[in-house]
Amino acid sequence: MPRKKPDIDRIFHALGDPTRRTIVEKLSEGPISVSRLAEPLKITLAAVVQHLQVLEASGLVKTEKVGRVRTCNIESYGLSVAQQWIADRRSIWDRRFDRLGDLLDESR
Amino acid sequence: MPRKKPDIDRIFHALGDPTRRTIVEKLSEGPISVSRLAEPLKITLAAVVQHLQVLEASGLVKTEKVGRVRTCNIESYGLSVAQQWIADRRSIWDRRFDRLGDLLDESR
DNA sequence: GAATCACTTAAGTATCCACTTGACAATCTC
DNA sequence: GAGATTGTCAAGTGGATACTTAAGTGATTC
Numbered sequence: 001m002p003r004k005k006p007d008i009d010r011i012f013h014a015l016g017d018p019t020r021r022t023i024v025e026k027l028s029e030g031p032i033s034v035s036r037l038a039e040p041l042k043i044t045l046a047a048v049v050q051h052l053q054v055l056e057a058s059g060l061v062k063t064e065k066v067g068r069v070r071t072c073n074i075e076s077y078g079l080s081v082a083q084q085w086i087a088d089r090r091s092i093w094d095r096r097f098d099r100l101g102d103l104l105d106e107s108r
Numbered sequence: 109m110p111r112k113k114p115d116i117d118r119i120f121h122a123l124g125d126p127t128r129r130t131i132v133e134k135l136s137e138g139p140i141s142v143s144r145l146a147e148p149l150k151i152t153l154a155a156v157v158q159h160l161q162v163l164e165a166s167g168l169v170k171t172e173k174v175g176r177v178r179t180c181n182i183e184s185y186g187l188s189v190a191q192q193w194i195a196d197r198r199s200i201w202d203r204r205f206d207r208l209g210d211l212l213d214e215s216r
Numbered sequence: 217g218a219a220t221c222a223c224t225t226a227a228g229t230a231t232c233c234a235c236t237t238g239a240c241a242a243t244c245t246c
Numbered sequence: 247g248a249g250a251t252t253g254t255c256a257a258g259t260g261g262a263t264a265c266t267t268a269a270g271t272g273a274t275t276c
Contacts, residue, residue, distance in 0.1 A: 125234080158235080
């Protein structure tokens with residue numbers, strides 16, 4: 001089943017921002033509320049919310065609001081899509097050396 | 109050996125742009141010159157060169173000029189750093205479930 | 217029910233960044 | 247060595263985007 005391009009676009013774009021990667025790093029340690037997530041970051045809560053919207057739209061993060069607290073969590077989808085893209089590039093790359101090896105063998 | 113943060117910044121920033129990912133995809137199929145790389149892309153050669161500078165500075169691509177032709181190639185470093193970052197996040201994430209399992213076992 | 221908490225939304229700003237243009241350099245072909 | 251090929255460099259532009267401020271909403275506490 002081929003992966004959709006727009007997803008990859010959104011995911012890598014989301015991971016391209018250092019603040020958003022910091023958020024993902026923090027979330028990988030466990031679920032946390034928006035305000036607690038914002039504490040160590042030197043930006044306003046509003047900015048954090050905007051980053052979370054980008055992360056959620058890309059499938060890297062999932063959030064759920066209970067009462068007045070929104071709890072944030074990692075969603076495995078985004079990271080696995082990114083990981084797959086990289087793995088694909090590397091495997092195609094590696095296969096080249098295999099073919100190169102074959103050629104060398106043949107010429108022996 | 110701890111990885112340097114600036115590298116991760118540059119690498120994910122580089123991968124955040126769709127044109128640069130297209131370039132990496134193309135390069136994973138094998139070495140190619142700048143102008144042949146630019147052909148299918150709907151941007152000027154100068155723009156491609158700028159993308160290549162970003163990619164090379166991040167350790168995703170290596171280039172070498174022979175005569176008047178610059179040949180581009182994938183450098184494994186960049187992709188492996190990115191892959192490692194993602195793998196780290198996922199492993200920390202997975203460990204959480206292990207601990208959760210332990211807690212459930214204890215409460216039995 | 218007044219005050220506080222935990223966001224949410226909208227609008228504005230300032231910086232960044234991808235891209236173009238145009239002029240230039242080095243190399244190759246004839 | 248004239249002309250074509252292949253790339254390089256500098257400067258400028260327009261649009262995206264990360265961030266702030268400020269005002270507003272709904273949930274909780276007292």
